[in-house]
Amino acid sequence: MPKTATPTGKRDLYAEIPAEMKHDCKKCQSLCCTALRIEWDDGEIKEQDVVCEHLTDDFTCGVWDKLESLGRGLCRRFFCLNSGPEICSPLFREGTDWRKTPEIAPLLFNEFRRVYIERFKAILGADPEKNDAKQTSPAATASPNQSRG
Ligand code: SF4
Ligand code: SF4
DSSP: OOOOBOTTSOBOHHHHSOGGGOOOGGGSOOSHHHHSOEEOTTSOEEOTTOOOTTBOTTSOBTTGGGTGGGTOTHHHHOOOTTHHHHHHHHHHHHTOOTTTSGGGHHHHHHHHHHHHHHHIIIIIOOOGGGTHHHHHOOOGGGOTTGGGO
16 A cells, blocks of 8 residues: 655555545544543543543533644544444444443443554554554644544
8 A cells, every 4th residue: 555644754644544444423432532542642641441521421522622722632633444433333223322331331442442453553554552643643634533523
């Protein structure tokens, strides 16, 4: 697969992924905001399996308009290779979610992490656990996560 670069010379991973791997957060129950350990731009950390304090009851981000000023710009650049929507699709079909059925949450979050990490390695040759994705993700202006707010 050809490699692409941002104007700053960094590899633009989001530009390399196939269209069917581009996510729509409206088809997801915010698995990245919950299942993942996140180290934000300002050094603050959210541990894995901890719900972000800014996640609303309807699975949107309560601070989407001010992510950068809060040191949360990483959230705008994040993408999951469509892992979240795929894993959540049976829940939408059943009319439930991990808040209504909390007993499914551990399995759901584990599965999301597994698929998300495997896809990054297989498709982009990047390891999210080593922060490869954070270092090389596109500029915030690309807003792959724009449907998140
Ligand atoms: S980026 Fe992916 S995992 Fe995160 S909310 Fe959007 S679709 Fe879900
Ligand atoms: S997108 Fe919003 S709710 Fe999700 S982790 Fe970032 S700040 Fe929290």
